[in-house]
Amino acid sequence: MSFAKINDDILRTLRAPGPLWYGGVVVAISLALVGLYAFLYQARTGLGVAGYEHPILWGIYITDFVFWVGIAHSGTLISAVLFLFRARWRTAVARAAEAMTVFAVMTAGLFPIIHIGRPWFFYWLIPYPNERQLWVNFRSPLVWDVFAISTYLTVSAMFLYLGLMPDIAAARDRIKDWRQPIYKVLALGWRGTSRQWHHHAALYGFFAALATPLVISVHSVVSWDFAMAILPGWHSTIFAPYFVAGAIFSGIAMVITLLLPMRRAFKLESYITVHHFENLAKLMLTTSLIVGYAYLTEFFVAWYSGNVFEQGTFYDRMFGQYWGYSWMMFTCNVILPLLLFIKAFRTNLAALFVLSIFVNIGMWLERYVIIVSSLSHDFDPANWAGVYQPTWVEGAITVGSFGLFFTLFLLFIKNFPAVSITEMKESLEQPAGADPANS
Amino acid sequence: MAETTEILGIFDHGATAAAGARAVLDDGLGKVVAYSPVPDHALDQALHTKISPIRTVVLIGGILGCATGFLFPIYTVLDWPMITGGKPLISIPPFVVIAFELTILFAAVGGMASFLWLAGVPRMTGSGAPDERFTNDKTGISVTCRPADADAVRASLERHGAEEVKG
Numbered sequence: 001m002s003f004a005k006i007n008d009d010i011l012r013t014l015r016a017p018g019p020l021w022y023g024g025v026v027v028a029i030s031l032a033l034v035g036l037y038a039f040l041y042q043a044r045t046g047l048g049v050a051g052y053e054h055p056i057l058w059g060i061y062i063t064d065f066v067f068w069v070g071i072a073h074s075g076t077l078i079s080a081v082l083f084l085f086r087a088r089w090r091t092a093v094a095r096a097a098e099a100m101t102v103f104a105v106m107t108a109g110l111f112p113i114i115h116i117g118r119p120w121f122f123y124w125l126i127p128y129p130n131e132r133q134l135w136v137n138f139r140s141p142l143v144w145d146v147f148a149i150s151t152y153l154t155v156s157a158m159f160l161y162l163g164l165m166p167d168i169a170a171a172r173d174r175i176k177d178w179r180q181p182i183y184k185v186l187a188l189g190w191r192g193t194s195r196q197w198h199h200h201a202a203l204y205g206f207f208a209a210l211a212t213p214l215v216i217s218v219h220s221v222v223s224w225d226f227a228m229a230i231l232p233g234w235h236s237t238i239f240a241p242y243f244v245a246g247a248i249f250s251g252i253a254m255v256i257t258l259l260l261p262m263r264r265a266f267k268l269e270s271y272i273t274v275h276h277f278e279n280l281a282k283l284m285l286t287t288s289l290i291v292g293y294a295y296l297t298e299f300f301v302a303w304y305s306g307n308v309f310e311q312g313t314f315y316d317r318m319f320g321q322y323w324g325y326s327w328m329m330f331t332c333n334v335i336l337p338l339l340l341f342i343k344a345f346r347t348n349l350a351a352l353f354v355l356s357i358f359v360n361i362g363m364w365l366e367r368y369v370i371i372v373s374s375l376s377h378d379f380d381p382a383n384w385a386g387v388y389q390p391t392w393v394e395g396a397i398t399v400g401s402f403g404l405f406f407t408l409f410l411l412f413i414k415n416f417p418a419v420s421i422t423e424m425k426e427s428l429e430q431p432a433g434a435d436p437a438n439s
Numbered sequence: 440m441a442e443t444t445e446i447l448g449i450f451d452h453g454a455t456a457a458a459g460a461r462a463v464l465d466d467g468l469g470k471v472v473a474y475s476p477v478p479d480h481a482l483d484q485a486l487h488t489k490i491s492p493i494r495t496v497v498l499i500g501g502i503l504g505c506a507t508g509f510l511f512p513i514y515t516v517l518d519w520p521m522i523t524g525g526k527p528l529i530s531i532p533p534f535v536v537i538a539f540e541l542t543i544l545f546a547a548v549g550g551m552a553s554f555l556w557l558a559g560v561p562r563m564t565g566s567g568a569p570d571e572r573f574t575n576d577k578t579g580i581s582v583t584c585r586p587a588d589a590d591a592v593r594a595s596l597e598r599h600g601a602e603e604v605k606g
Contacts, residue, residue: 192573
């Protein structure tokens with residue numbers, strides 16, 4: 001392995017794509033368009049086309065919002081927290097995870113807008129001097145969300161771009177097709193001088209240090225959307241750590257889901273190895289255990305509180321009308337991941353891929369269960385009969401969000417180095433050009 | 440201004456390039472700019488002894504963000520006093536969330552802006568590095584010197600292992 005070989009191998013992934021990639025993009029864009037159609041239909045007709053029914057006035061859109069924000073978290077964990085801990089295996093997977101973070105936050109940010117009745121007034125959430133002479137309510141968790149999500153998107157996008165800049169310069173100097181002028185602009189004239197590297201390294205360290213508290217804080221703020229309400233099933237102090245662990249758990253599952261096919265399609269087996277996936281699997285197992293512990297704690301607290309409404313909600317969650325979702329969630333998130341204790345399972349990539357899909361499903365269901373089952377079982381027994389029935393519009397918009405996410409991800413990995421060239425070279429710790437086999 | 444010439448030495452190893460750069464500087468032969476495909480510790484130590492001032496900008500950004508995060512909500516509740524949820528107008532705990540996020544946001548944006556300034560980017564005119572191999576696998580030492588010293592610089596770079604000297 002040498003600098004030149006790393007450069008060649010990784011930039012090779014930017015060559016003209018094959019039918020598989022085009023097929024993937026066509027499918028992803030089609031799904032995104034289905035979602036766009038459904039959204040326009042809803043915007044024109046009104047929020048009534050979604051399946052909301054009193055008291056269940058938060059449904060799939062908020063589930064999707066929390067799901068996508070959660071997906072974003074592992075990218076920051078891998079790129080920032082593992083950087084600070086000097087976990088060197090992160091190098092191979094960090095870039096793809098960071099890109100995933102940015103695209104997941106972008107997708108997530110759409111859902112509050114889709115969810116509000118008049119989406120064209122979404123900017124009322126931003127505090128700016130206006131002719132109505134009103135300010136936003138800074139005591140509202142929804143305004144905290146605006147600050148948390150926009151900070152997260154800005155910082156993670158800058159973090160991604162900072163790491164990408166030298167790699168875009170490498171692409172600029174190598175790829176000689178129609179994209180070269182674009183790389184030239186995006187590289188911002190990066191020259192790789194020692195002065196640039198000096199400041200680059202300083203800022204990268206600071207970004208890692210600044211992004212680390214964001215890993216903890218953003219999903220905590222999202223959890224407070226729920227925990228600040230007095231609804232049984234939501235009003236709990238464990239929500240912040242419980243959501244953060246769940247976010248990292250689901251995010252790592254999504255990293256595995258995305259990286260396994262990418263590694264195969266780009267033939268990056270010598271860069272992203274089984275060892276990397278095993279480490280991701282270990283992280284997934286750890287967070288799964290935390291999530292499982294949080295599930296059990298919720299039940300214990302409900303029982304121990306002696307509060308009949310709290311107890312009723314949790315009984316209803318497991319044995320009421322949404323029991324199927326709850327048990328499926330428990331199976332996907334707590335029971336199946338226990339297989340990861342077995343080394344042979346952790347190193348079996350096909351099995352890991354299947355498990356990661358189950359975890360994705362399970363974590364989506366977790367948010368659905370938290371939101372819908374709690375809302376449907378509030379303080380008024382007269383409300384308990386209602387069942388939330390999602391409509392095709394909500395389904396189509398959810399499918400569309402996956403389409404949007406995969407479109408962005410596919411476009412990214414074919415046009416930008418999906419593994420960090422710079423960090424891969426650094427990890428060699430060999431003098432440039434020296435081949436360890438010959439030295 | 441005195442006439443200058445530019446000599447470019449291309450090295451295989453960052454460490455040897457650093458030694459070459461150091462030698463040129465120690466002999467007072469000219470100004471040195473180094474190019475490398477990765478952050479190189481030896482080059483960094485040879486050429487940059489000062490700590491990057493980015494840390495100061497990040498700190499100032501963080502302090503400004505924290506102050507804004509408290510003062511701005513306080514200003515808005517005083518500008519239009521409206522009690523919600525029976526809480527005091529200036530209720531600090533919820534504003535901590537805003538202050539926390541803005542601390543990070545301002546620190547990061549400040550850091551990024553100072554990095555762009557210090558690294559001299561965006562730089563849209565001209566090409567990138569003087570040799571395309573510098574983003575691939577080679578390290579370069581560019582020396583700006585008086586024409587009279589050019590031979591001494593070439594000799595010094597070659598003595599320290601430059602595999603190619605241009606200019």
